[in-house]
Amino acid sequence: MGTISLTELGSKLAGLMFIWGTIQQFFPYTLRKRIKSFWQKFENYFYPYVQITIDEFTNGKSNDIYTQVHSYLGTKSINKDAKYLKAEKSKNSKSFAVSLDEGEEIIDQFLGAKLSWRFYKETFNENSSGRNNSRPIEKKSYTITFNQRYKEMVIGKYLKHVMEEGKVIEFNNRKQKIYTNNCSEDWYWYDKGMWRDINFEHPATFDTLAMDPKKKEEIVIDLVAFSKGKDYYSKVGKAWKRGYLLYGPPGTGKSTMIAAIANFLNYDIYDLELTSVKDNSGLKKLLMETTSKSIIVIEDIDCSIDLTGKRKKKKKKNEETVNEDQEDDSDLSKEKASENKETGKLTLSGLLNFIDGIWSACGQERIIIFTTNHKDKLDPALIRRGRMDMHIEMSYCKYEAFKVLAKNYLDIETHPLFQQIQSLFEEVNISPCDVAENLMLKNASGGPEICLNNLIQALEKAKEKANKDKEDKEKTSLNSKNIKKFSTKLVGRLKKLLK
Numbered sequence: 001m002g003t004i005s006l007t008e009l010g011s012k013l014a015g016l017m018f019i020w021g022t023i024q025q026f027f028p029y030t031l032r033k034r035i036k037s038f039w040q041k042f043e044n045y046f047y048p049y050v051q052i053t054i055d056e057f058t059n060g061k062s063n064d065i066y067t068q069v070h071s072y073l074g075t076k077s078i079n080k081d082a083k084y085l086k087a088e089k090s091k092n093s094k095s096f097a098v099s100l101d102e103g104e105e106i107i108d109q110f111l112g113a114k115l116s117w118r119f120y121k122e123t124f125n126e127n128s129s130g131r132n133n134s135r136p137i138e139k140k141s142y143t144i145t146f147n148q149r150y151k152e153m154v155i156g157k158y159l160k161h162v163m164e165e166g167k168v169i170e171f172n173n174r175k176q177k178i179y180t181n182n183c184s185e186d187w188y189w190y191d192k193g194m195w196r197d198i199n200f201e202h203p204a205t206f207d208t209l210a211m212d213p214k215k216k217e218e219i220v221i222d223l224v225a226f227s228k229g230k231d232y233y234s235k236v237g238k239a240w241k242r243g244y245l246l247y248g249p250p251g252t253g254k255s256t257m258i259a260a261i262a263n264f265l266n267y268d269i270y271d272l273e274l275t276s277v278k279d280n281s282g283l284k285k286l287l288m289e290t291t292s293k294s295i296i297v298i299e300d301i302d303c304s305i306d307l308t309g310k311r312k313k314k315k316k317k318n319e320e321t322v323n324e325d326q327e328d329d330s331d332l333s334k335e336k337a338s339e340n341k342e343t344g345k346l347t348l349s350g351l352l353n354f355i356d357g358i359w360s361a362c363g364q365e366r367i368i369i370f371t372t373n374h375k376d377k378l379d380p381a382l383i384r385r386g387r388m389d390m391h392i393e394m395s396y397c398k399y400e401a402f403k404v405l406a407k408n409y410l411d412i413e414t415h416p417l418f419q420q421i422q423s424l425f426e427e428v429n430i431s432p433c434d435v436a437e438n439l440m441l442k443n444a445s446g447g448p449e450i451c452l453n454n455l456i457q458a459l460e461k462a463k464e465k466a467n468k469d470k471e472d473k474e475k476t477s478l479n480s481k482n483i484k485k486f487s488t489k490l491v492g493r494l495k496k497l498l499k
């Protein structure tokens, strides 16, 4: 039996049901019961189908299931043989979506069941609700029709599957965003929450990132394990979040790595500017306004705010207190209390709580990244495992990393000059940023050779400079050794004279 005639049959049976509803009152109760049970058998025999309708709006609010079904059927429409489709692109979507046109049918299969989806659109006048300025209102819905023996499976499993798949499709199609909290001056954003966003369109990927391939693979494996770790994290009772500390000299790719991670996982980025945060409660509010599947970034954490100094000073003060005045043990707790009273300030403990306090679990699947040029300047509590789970050193460019850059910038994998470049890389520390700058084609008519020669010159210059610096250092240390020797001799003679 074709599905079109099935739908027609369904509506005819519904019509008969309506007539029965009107005339049944004229029949005695026992007869009514018998007719009803007979009718049900009759209906199940000729029309053993169940229909579920999913409206775009329920009780005036948009229905999430409708949007998820819409996204899910978008992918099905392309694969199956529906002929009348619509293409649409919303503001926040990076690609257009295909959807069913009115009345068009899609057949889906799930666990042996055949499911027929249709899209309906009703237009009616707002005037019917008694208002003067009438406007046509559209009521959109999807219906799903299936054999009643699959009713439990459809409600229990299939619809859940559609919603989950739809959510993933929606997520993958959305435009990535980068948020900043540095917007206090701009009154326009005042009402729009604490974060201001723009589309994130950085082209960096792990393929274009120049670094030791083994290290890169380790990071990718770690990220995949994290993004698929929902069940694992809940099994071990840990909040589903992970911290990465990226450290290394300037221009070694820390910010580029953040962009590559965001593109790899398709996460949004929250670029947290600590200097714009007034106090601990402001930090907590910012955290509460971040979404799941996102990366919270604090760049140059050592320069953002004097969090480390405060703690170190405190420790020192405590030591002195203990030495000078052993009787007052309550000083430490007093200081802690005074820190708590400092409501107008952002403190280290506020930041530690932000990263892994109870509130940090208010969203799921979140990555926190700190970057720094000076790992040693950071308070150990801030970067201990659990807060910063993986410490990633972004180092100077070595030959393997150079090969990635040569491929990206010049489209070459080998070249006779590579050997010379390789031996220079063993002697010189140069950042990937400087290598990349030399490999940039600045002249349309110039070939890779010009760029490679530029790089060789830069490497040789860097080598010369490094040698000179080394010589200068040796000279200075020799001088200071001589001064030390001379002064000990002098002190010795003076002592003798004084005796």
Ligand SMILES: Nc1ncnc2c1ncn2[C@@H]1O[C@H](COP(=O)(O)OP(=O)(O)OP(=O)(O)O)[C@@H](O)[C@H]1O
Residues within 6 Å of the ligand: 208, 209, 210, 211, 248, 249, 250, 251, 252, 253, 254, 255, 256, 257, 372, 373, 394, 432, 433, 434, 436
């Ligand atoms: N490892 C790398 N792979 C590819 N490109 C790189 C790499 N490192 C640097 N670059 C290039 O150099 C530029 C500067 O890099 P980036 O901003 O990521 O450095 P950084 O480590 O964040 O520096 P800083 O410590 O000063 O913030 C980028 O535009 C990028 O194209």
Ligand SMILES: [Mg+2]
Residues within 6 Å of the ligand: 254, 255, 256, 299, 371
């Ligand atoms: Mg940077």
